[in-house]
Each structure stands twice: as structure tokens, then as C-alpha cells.
Amino acid sequence: MYAIAAFVIAFVVIESVFFIVKAWKRGRELGISKETLKNTVFSSILFTIAPALSILTTVIVLASALGIVLPWIRLSVIGNLAYETVASETMLNVFGSSLSTEITDPAQFGAVAWVMTIGTSFALVLLPIMCKTIQIRVGKAVHKSEKSSAAADVISAAAFIGIIAAFIARAIYGKTPDGVGDAGFMSVCTLVTAVIVSLILETLCEKFNLKKLAPFAMPLSMFAAMGMAVVLNLVVPEAVSSFTWWG
Amino acid sequence: MRDNNTAALSPYYNKVHTWGRLWSVGALIVLLSVPTAICTYLGVWPDASSVFKALVKVIPIYWITAVVEVLTYTPMLGAGGTYLSFVTGNIANLKLPCGLNAMENAKVKANSEEGEVISTISIGVSAITTTVIIAVGVVIFAPVLGKLTDPDSVFSPAFTYILPALFGALGAGYFRKHWKISFFPIVVGVVVLLFAPTLAVGTLIFVTIVASVGGALLMMKFKLV
Incomplete structure (x- = not known):
């Protein structure tokens, strides 16, 4: 079982290294400075630490029912916090079981x-068929708007904001299937802290020309907001800290 | 003779799509080999009808979400970033914000070749970092992390509210620069959640992107931005 995990993980790492090397070479050809490329690497590592710890938590939670290897494989490749939990719970429910108990039947495990x-592999079938076509159509649309006006920047920013808006809306009024992390006092305070700290750090970077701090402003703001969630949970009365829209 | 798709992209993009297609097919084979190897190793194969009963419930949600995600994320992450993200997983909660943050820091656009390069490097580095953290965590930190994230742990809220922390920090810069077009998609997202509070994030993202781009176009038409 560990050999299967090692094989899958090696595949993911080799593919990532392959694409990084090709992109790095192309970046240098395009005139992107080594400093920019290195900053991208370091800020991406820092950015990844906290979410990766959260993913590790899911591996450990699922391990109580499925053992450590299968969740480890699934969340190292293609997997996702929500999908893996729902897929395994759905299958176990068919057997009249659930993730709250350890699976001992090999057939259930298989x-x-x-x-x-x-359940989760369909995107890998779609990508080879759709990815190139989507990119060409979007490229043409952007090119057309660049020719006619300066609207491309606004449309591009609007698309980014659309993604972020979904998560902001969930922090304001979302509900999770398991009730953990529902929107309410804590989610809104964490969100607001992240926004405020990020704005302060960005302003400081601009005002004092702190170029080396700039790439780390976002991950530092995220850690500050996570710290605020811990502090609020300790100092605010439980009736307030546990308030959600869903009771 | 080159097809229209090949002619419309630069040679680098065409190479990325060739590599991406090969790696995606390879990943599919590797993924399918996992349950095959597990069943062979255990010497037992599950009852097909039971698996089918679960798949009937899971596939309508996951496969529709997959279509929406491919349509939504490809323009945002570029070709290399998209191929890598869909193999390495955890897109919405990690690869997507990581790629967006890297492009913002490097001041490059998603649909430029520079954006393609930065997004690919960022997502590749994120995938390796995640793999290392999970591997090290499983071997060394599993007992400690279980205590850290236990609902009774003092650190538990930090992990429970990681997404508001992540997207609040990421969104601040965009909201400051484009505050006029930022309110509408958030309001639309909240209104949708009023009626469907547990809506899958992949679907909600699609709705808020349409609202955001549509709102921005309208504001441009009326010269408000």
C-alpha cells in the first residue's frame, strides 16, 4: 500500500517539476527577472503552508475510518477536502456504515x-478535449476588447473578483454540510481581520517601498486572521463566538 | 496542415497543451491503477451494484461541477496551471488563490504568456509543497496535528476559518483597486446563499463570476468605471 502511495506521489512531483522547469525557461526567454521568478517560488511556498496543514488534517480525519494510505494518496493527487469526504461517506452509507467507524471489510474499502x-476523475477526461478551445476563445475575446478599448483590464479583474466574491459571500452567509465553519461572528471577524491586515501591509509596502515584504503580505495577513480566530475564541464569550446564522 | 486551434496560439502554448494532454492521460491511468492495485492486493473486488448505487448519487454533482470548474478555472490559471491544478487537486482552496496571488505580485495578466509562466511555477511549487507537507505530516506530525485541530484544541478555530482568512487576505488588494465593481458580485453571492446556503462552491463561483463580469460591463457601458 505504501508503494502505491509512493508511486502516485512521485508522479505528481515529477509532473510539477517538469512544468516548473519548462515555465522557468520560457519566463527567462520572455525577460522575466530571476528575482521575480524566485519571489514567485518563495511566496507560493509560504502561501501553501497553512492550507496544506488543513489538507493534512483531512487526511488524518479520514484515516480514522480508511487508514492513512488511501486518504494520503487521494489528497496528494486530484483530491479535495469536500469531495473525498462526501464520496467515501456516500459509498459507506450504501453499506449501512459511515466514516465515524473504522472500515474492516476489504470489499468496502475497495x-x-x-x-x-x-467520482473525481472526470475533469481529467474533459481537460485534453476542452482546455485548448477554452483558452483560444477567451484569448480572442480579450484580444478583441483590447483592440476596441481598455476594457480588458477591468474584465480580467472582474473575473478574479468573481472568484473571490464567492468565498467572501460564503464567509458572510454560507452553511457547510457538516455545520463546521458556518458563517457567523467568527467567520466575519476572521474575514474582516484578513482584509484590514492585508490593506495595512500593502500600504506600508507602497509607502516605504518594501519590495521584499510585498510578496509575503498576503500569507502574513492570512496567518494574522487565523491568529485572530484563535484569540477571539479565547476572549469572547462563547454565546457570541459560537453565533452563526444557522443557530 | 495546422488546425485553427494550433494556428491561433503561440508555439509555447501549443507545446503546453501537448504536454498537458499527455500528463492528463497519464494521471488518469495512474489514478485508475490505485483502486485496481488495492483490490488486487487485498484479493477482493467490490460488488458492482453497490458501487453503482453510490456513483449514481455522486456523479451528477461531481461531473457537472467538473465541467463548470474546467470552464471557470482555465481562463484564470492558464494552460499549464490548469493541467497541473486538475491533477494535483485542491484547486479552489489552494491552487487557484495561490496562482492568482503570484500573478498579482508579479503584475502579470492571466491571459498573457507571462501570466501563464508565473501561474504554472506558482501552482507547481504549491503542489510540491503540499505533497511534502502531507508526507512529512503523515510520518511525523500526525499525532500532534490531530491534537492541534481537535475541536477542543485552542488552535482549532484557525483551521476552521482558514478560507475566510485566505480569501479576505487575497481579496483586499483587488477590492482596493477595483472597489466599484467588487460590491455587486458579493451581494449576488450572498443573495444566492440566502436561497441555497449549502450550494457547492464550484457552482457559486460560476454565478459570482458571471455577476462580476456582467456588472463590470454594465458599469463600463454607463461610464461608471
């Missing part, structure tokens, strides 16, 4: 592995 894989 069934969970199949449902996780088939």
Missing part, C-alpha cells in the same frame, strides 16, 4: 477507493 476515483 468500493470506497473506486467511488473516490471515478
Whole structure:
């Protein structure tokens, strides 16, 4: 089982290294400075630490029912916090079981592995067919708008903001299927802290020309907001800290 | 003779799509080999009808979400970033914000070749970092992390509210620069959640992007931005 995990993880790492090397070479050809490329690497590592710890938590949570290897494989490749939990729980419910109990039947274990894989692999079938066409159509649309006006920048920013808006809206009024992390006092305070700290750090970077701090402003703001969630949970009365729109 | 798609992209993009297609097919084979290897190793194969019963419930949600995600993320992450993200997973909660942050820091656009390069490097580095953290964590920190994230742990809220922390920090810069077009998609997102509070994030993202781009176009038409 560990050999399977090692094989899958090696595949992911080799693919990532392959694309990084090709992109790095192309970046240098395009005149992107080594400093910019290095900053991208370091800020991406820092950015990844906290979410990766959260993913590790899911591996450990799922491990109580599925053992450590299958969740480890699934969340190292293609997997996702929500998908893996829902897929395994759905399969186990068919057997009259759930993730709250350890699976001891090998047939059930195999069934969970199949449902996780088939459920989440469809994007890998779609990508080779659709990715190039989508990129060409979007490229043409952007090119057309660049020719007619300066609207491309606004449209591009609007698309980014659309993604972020979904998560902001969830922090304001979202509900999770398991009730953990529902929107309410804590989610809004964490969100507001992240926004305020990020704005302060960005302003400081601009005002004092702190070029080396700038790439780390975002991850530092995220850690500050996570710290605020811990502090609020300790100092605010439980009736307030546990308030959500969903009771 | 080159097809229209090949002619419309630069040679680097065409190479990325060739590599991406090969790696995606390879990843699919590797992924399918996991349950095959597990069942072979355990010497038992699951009952097909039971697996089918679970798949009937899972596939309509996951496969529709997959279509929406491919349509939504490809323009945002570029070709290399998209191929890498869909193999390495955890897109919405990690690869997407990581790629967006890197492009913002490097001051490059998503649909430029520079954006393609920065996004690919960022997502590749993020995938390796995640893999290392999970591997090290599983071997060394599993007992400690379980205590850290236990609902009774003092650090538990930090992990429970990681997404508001992540997207609040990421959004601040965009909101400051483009505050006029930022309110509408958030309001639309909240209104949608009023009626469907547990709506999958992949679907909600699609709605808020349409609202955001549509709102921005309208504001431009009326010369408000």
C-alpha cells in the first residue's frame, strides 16, 4: 500500500517539476527577472503552508475510518477536502456504515477507493478535449476588447473578483454540510481581520517601498486572521463566538 | 496542415497543451491503477451494484461541477496551471488563490504568456509543497496535528476559518483597486446563499463570476468605471 502511495506521489512531483522547469525557461526567454521568478517560488511556498496543514488534517480525519494510505494518496493527487469526504461517506452509507467507524471489510474499502476515483476523475477526461478551445476563445475575446478599448483590464479583474466574491459571500452567509465553519461572528471577524491586515501591509509596502515584504503580505495577513480566530475564541464569550446564522 | 486551434496560439502554448494532454492521460491511468492495485492486493473486488448505487448519487454533482470548474478555472490559471491544478487537486482552496496571488505580485495578466509562466511555477511549487507537507505530516506530525485541530484544541478555530482568512487576505488588494465593481458580485453571492446556503462552491463561483463580469460591463457601458 505504501508503494502505491509512493508511486502516485512521485508522479505528481515529477509532473510539477517538469512544468516548473519548462515555465522557468520560457519566463527567462520572455525577460522575466530571476528575482521575480524566485519571489514567485518563495511566496507560493509560504502561501501553501497553512492550507496544506488543513489538507493534512483531512487526511488524518479520514484515516480514522480508511487508514492513512488511501486518504494520503487521494489528497496528494486530484483530491479535495469536500469531495473525498462526501464520496467515501456516500459509498459507506450504501453499506449501512459511515466514516465515524473504522472500515474492516476489504470489499468496502475497495468500493470506497473506486467511488473516490471515478467520482473525481472526470475533469481529467474533459481537460485534453476542452482546455485548448477554452483558452483560444477567451484569448480572442480579450484580444478583441483590447483592440476596441481598455476594457480588458477591468474584465480580467472582474473575473478574479468573481472568484473571490464567492468565498467572501460564503464567509458572510454560507452553511457547510457538516455545520463546521458556518458563517457567523467568527467567520466575519476572521474575514474582516484578513482584509484590514492585508490593506495595512500593502500600504506600508507602497509607502516605504518594501519590495521584499510585498510578496509575503498576503500569507502574513492570512496567518494574522487565523491568529485572530484563535484569540477571539479565547476572549469572547462563547454565546457570541459560537453565533452563526444557522443557530 | 495546422488546425485553427494550433494556428491561433503561440508555439509555447501549443507545446503546453501537448504536454498537458499527455500528463492528463497519464494521471488518469495512474489514478485508475490505485483502486485496481488495492483490490488486487487485498484479493477482493467490490460488488458492482453497490458501487453503482453510490456513483449514481455522486456523479451528477461531481461531473457537472467538473465541467463548470474546467470552464471557470482555465481562463484564470492558464494552460499549464490548469493541467497541473486538475491533477494535483485542491484547486479552489489552494491552487487557484495561490496562482492568482503570484500573478498579482508579479503584475502579470492571466491571459498573457507571462501570466501563464508565473501561474504554472506558482501552482507547481504549491503542489510540491503540499505533497511534502502531507508526507512529512503523515510520518511525523500526525499525532500532534490531530491534537492541534481537535475541536477542543485552542488552535482549532484557525483551521476552521482558514478560507475566510485566505480569501479576505487575497481579496483586499483587488477590492482596493477595483472597489466599484467588487460590491455587486458579493451581494449576488450572498443573495444566492440566502436561497441555497449549502450550494457547492464550484457552482457559486460560476454565478459570482458571471455577476462580476456582467456588472463590470454594465458599469463600463454607463461610464461608471
